[in-house]
Amino acid sequence: MIQPMTQPQLQTGILSWYRHNRRAMPWRGETDPYKIWVSEVMLQQTQVATVISYYERFIARFPTVPALAEASLDEVLKLWEGLGYYARGRNLHRAAREVVAKHHGQLPQTYRELKKLPGFGAYTAGAVASIAFGERTPAIDGNVKRVISRLFAITDDITSQAGRSKIEARATELAQSAPAPADWSQALMELGAVLCTPAQPKCLLCPAGQGLCQAQQQGLADSLPVKRPKKAGPHYQVAAGIIYRDEKREQFLIAQRPLEGLLGGLWEFPGGKQEDGESLPDCLRREIREELGFEIAVAELVTTVRHAFTHFKITLHAFAAFWLSGEPQAIGVANWAWVSLADLDQYAFARTDRRVIEALMRLTKNPGLGIIPGPNF
Numbered sequence: 001m002i003q004p005m006t007q008p009q010l011q012t013g014i015l016s017w018y019r020h021n022r023r024a025m026p027w028r029g030e031t032d033p034y035k036i037w038v039s040e041v042m043l044q045q046t047q048v049a050t051v052i053s054y055y056e057r058f059i060a061r062f063p064t065v066p067a068l069a070e071a072s073l074d075e076v077l078k079l080w081e082g083l084g085y086y087a088r089g090r091n092l093h094r095a096a097r098e099v100v101a102k103h104h105g106q107l108p109q110t111y112r113e114l115k116k117l118p119g120f121g122a123y124t125a126g127a128v129a130s131i132a133f134g135e136r137t138p139a140i141d142g143n144v145k146r147v148i149s150r151l152f153a154i155t156d157d158i159t160s161q162a163g164r165s166k167i168e169a170r171a172t173e174l175a176q177s178a179p180a181p182a183d184w185s186q187a188l189m190e191l192g193a194v195l196c197t198p199a200q201p202k203c204l205l206c207p208a209g210q211g212l213c214q215a216q217q218q219g220l221a222d223s224l225p226v227k228r229p230k231k232a233g234p235h236y237q238v239a240a241g242i243i244y245r246d247e248k249r250e251q252f253l254i255a256q257r258p259l260e261g262l263l264g265g266l267w268e269f270p271g272g273k274q275e276d277g278e279s280l281p282d283c284l285r286r287e288i289r290e291e292l293g294f295e296i297a298v299a300e301l302v303t304t305v306r307h308a309f310t311h312f313k314i315t316l317h318a319f320a321a322f323w324l325s326g327e328p329q330a331i332g333v334a335n336w337a338w339v340s341l342a343d344l345d346q347y348a349f350a351r352t353d354r355r356v357i358e359a360l361m362r363l364t365k366n367p368g369l370g371i372i373p374g375p376n377f
Helices: 007-021 033-043 048-061 065-070 073-080 087-103 122-133 142-151 161-177 181-194 214-218 280-292 341-346 351-365
Strands: 235-244 252-256 271-273 295-308 313-325 335-339
Touching: 007 161, 007 181, 033 048, 033 087, 033 122, 048 073, 065 087, 073 087, 122 181, 142 161, 142 181, 142 214, 161 181, 235 280, 235 295, 235 351, 252 280, 271 280, 280 295, 280 313, 295 351, 313 351, 335 341, 341 351
Parallel strands: 235 313
Antiparallel strands: 235 252, 235 271, 252 335, 295 313
8 A cells, every 4th residue: 555654755746747748738727617528528438639629629619518508419419420439429418408507507516516417427527526626536537547556556356346446445545635636637647648558557757656656566567457358249230221212312311310329319321230030131121111110122232331339349231222102200210301412411420321421422423333342351
């Protein structure tokens, strides 16, 4: 255990390192709680280099909580398009509306109150409370878990209850005694991102490496944190339809996914998972009947897209198809629309569907290509 007499030395060293070495980012030094909140949400499970341009566009379009609250969900998801983990964008929007309705457009200033807002888990509430409002509460992301597990040589699986409890206890202990809560939260995250990395940690450069890190002292830095191996997720075959209104192929149907759940609120080429013993064309016909209530004729395969989500993988087979009979209905979808290729920039799509759109664009520019093969993997 880090002794009380060395804890101030550890904190002083880490804070000094952070203030002299922190990376330049658009949100660094920001005092507006709203902008801090947006940056912290975007940074969850997404690299800084990817976030910067999204953050700048988002803040330019929605500079305040009321501006975000007044926007439509479609507008928000369009700006979020490509950033992934779309529940983050939906929850930002929901929380902004709640902040306007219940808190006069101003974010609550405590961890306890922030935690009541949509999308504010322990990490987001801790980050905003400490960075924006100076509350002495920890912000425990993946980087911080790794740093704490090494500083204290925690050998429990950090995904277990025992491991999580030990990480939280140590992080709380350090946060409550940190001389500068905002800088301290960011310093631990920066240390994990830059020096205390998952592989080959740079212990010789670390401000905690001078006898203050137990893992470094015990030769455990490379083996911590301990994590349970991930189980391989399932792989699904998915059929999707570019369903043309008629043989002119000028308009086709897109559908909006239900607002909750995976990729909620995004638009897509409708379809779904193949069932056992079912051909892909049969799968597509069934899915369109179940979700939109009309009949189609399935034509050629246009392209194939493979994609890995967090817990599963898919191979999406996009077919050209034609509307036959029945009127489209929003049965298993939130909405639907007949559109042309020129209309698609108005809608937010997931990455897989964007790949299908790219294939359609190529085919439109080069009609002689015929059926577009799937990419090589």
